[in-house]
Amino acid sequence: MSDRLPGFSTLAVHAGAQPDPTTGARATPIYQTTSFVFNDADHAASLFGLQAFGNIYTRIGNPTNAVLEERVAALEGGTAALAVASGHAAQVVVMQQLLQPGDEFIAARKLYGGSINQFTHSFKSFGWNVVWADPDDIASFERAITPRTKAIFIESIANPGGSITDIEAISTIARKAGVPLIVDNTLASPYLIRPIDHGADIVVHSLTKFLGGHGNSIGGIIVDAGTFDWSKAGKYPMLSEPRPEYHGIKLHETFGNFAFAIACRVLGLRDLGPALSPFNAFLILTGIETLPLRMQKHCDNAKTIAEYLAGHPAVSSVSYAGLASDKYNALARKYSPKGAGAVFTFSLKGGYDAGVSLVSNLKLFSHLANVGDTRSLVIHPASTTHSQLDDAAKVKSGAGPDVVRLSIGIEDKEDLIADLEQALTA
Structure with missing residues (x-):
């Protein structure tokens, strides 16, 4: 093998690992x-x-x-x-x-x-x-x-x-x-x-x-x-x-x-x-072995869904740095050119009640307190993860009462959009 430095995907699979010297096991033993x-x-x-x-x-x-x-x-x-x-x-x-x-x-x-x-x-x-x-x-x-x-x-x-x-x-x-x-x-x-x-x-x-x-x-x-x-x-x-x-x-x-x-x-x-x-x-x-594959799919899906939500009549705003209109887009292009991540928020015109209703009506998205899963996830931060903050602090941290957070998974994006559409309609 040459002296070239391994690429990211190679490191994700191999860095730190060798076949077990006693048994020859290729996967790292527990x-x-x-x-x-x-x-x-x-x-x-x-x-x-x-x-x-x-x-x-x-x-x-x-x-x-x-x-x-x-x-x-x-x-x-x-x-x-x-x-x-x-x-x-x-x-x-x-x-x-x-x-x-x-x-x-x-x-x-x-x-x-x-x-x-x-x-x-x-x-x-x-x-x-x-x-x-x-x-x-x-x-x-x-x-x-x-x-x-x-x-x-x-x-x-x-x-x-x-x-x-x-x-x-x-x-x-x-x-x-x-x-x-x-x-x-x-x-x-x-x-x-x-x-x-x-x-x-x-x-x-x-x-x-x-x-x-x-x-x-x-x-x-x-x-x-x-x-x-x-x-x-x-x-x-x-x-x-x-x-x-x-x-x-x-x-x-x-x-x-x-x-x-x-x-x-x-x-x-x-x-x-x-x-x-x-x-x-x-x-x-x-x-970690599949991190590069997953992250690119996460980002590609997230951008498509953010664009869909940005055009939806029930949505007042979308906060996703991957959108050209977003205030953080220039920083995203500088620091994260492969994609702006898979987690973003959007605000609903119906406020707090609309946010609670949306998470209750989604079927493919899982309503839970986590991000970064292969599955798409949703939460209403004001009533959960940021509920300990007062209203002013919620707004300052990006978790106002009308805000819903999505963590976009690696499913087919058409299915995710269909689920959001039925829930927003409901």
């Missing part, structure tokens, strides 16, 4: 075990002291999970990755490495409702404070920076409205402030957008969505870009200062450009414990 035998006492001591890499206990690492981690890191262009139990778990583990009590992070106001809730309420228990900025007003990120700011958090494609975030512009602000940019790339997947190429330092995913792709397993992942200097200015003591639990090792000094992924594993995952099961890792790996 290592369904809690613990792993040490060679001897010295081997055990070296593993626990971070002097050697290897398996100790599945809460900390597992060979099935390791293949998943290497594959997603390769697809995202990162140096290393850590798989965890869910996307929410990934966010907690990331922030634990960055924030001390009283610290702040800036987050884009257009986010998944669960993230808004986690950042606003749950993170307060740790003494971590969120400051909101408007991704449609890039300068608002710079205005929000204070001496306590330790990170900026955005979504590449925002949930639920499908708006595209200007990653490079916000990365410039993060660099100037000397803080890492964290990008949730769940809705885009690395097939559409690779945030590290545009200045992200950390990428997170809910593996539950497009990477797994089949609605059968929950997981999350953290990808370390290897681009941030964790020792500069002493802002990040978890990485730059001696760790007493590891005999004074300085993680950044020792592990260099994958130190953040190591910190997430040996400080976050080890002690907080949100481990991904090997079985779920196996299912998600299987899903």
Whole structure:
């Protein structure tokens, strides 16, 4: 084989995986075990002291999970990755490495409702404070920076409205402030957008969505870009200062450009414990093999259906960056030229009641709280995923009372349009 770098589809099938050396199994085995035998006492001591890499206990690492981690890191262009139990778990583990009590992070106001809730309420228990900025007003990120700011958090494609975030512009602000940019790339997947190429330092995913792709397993992942200097200015003591639990090792000094992924594993995952099961890792790996095929079909279907809805008399507006008339279309062409994703919203002229009625009358679309499935999904965010927000916050996050969110699957688009037509008529 030549020395050329493998393409995306090849990496989606092969990255991180080899035939099992013992059995010859071609598919990555499910290592369904809690613990792993040490060679001897010295081997055990070296593993626990971070002097050697290897398996100790599945809460900390597992060979099935390791293949998943290497594959997603390769697809995202990162140096290393850590798989965890869910996307929410990934966010907690990331922030634990960055924030001390009283610290702040800036987050884009257009986010998944669960993230808004986690950042606003749950993170307060740790003494971590969120400051909101408007991704449609890039300068608002710079205005929000204070001496306590330790990170900026955005979504590449925002949930639920499908708006595209200007990653490079916000990365410039993060660099100037000397803080890492964290990008949730769940809705885009690395097939559409690779945030590290545009200045992200950390990428997170809910593996539950497009990477797994089949609605059968929950997981999350953290990808370390290897681009941030964790020792500069002493802002990040978890990485730059001696760790007493590891005999004074300085993680950044020792592990260099994958130190953040190591910190997430040996400080976050080890002690907080949100481990991904090997079985779920196996299912998600299987899903990733078809990611390029699925994502292109998702995007092609979504654009056709968005165009159909934009012309429907019952619809007042459609928010889909793939439409030429959409305010985010220029950003979509810059960051996501292969397609604007599969998740978008539209507003109904009948308001809240019309949204509730629509989701009740659809037959092929499944009414549930998820996105990124092979099946097409629908939800009315104001009454479900964003219901904890007040009305003003719902509108600001793109989940007003008249808004319906669709996650377009890979079915025949004619059947999806027929289902929407009958439900809108009803």
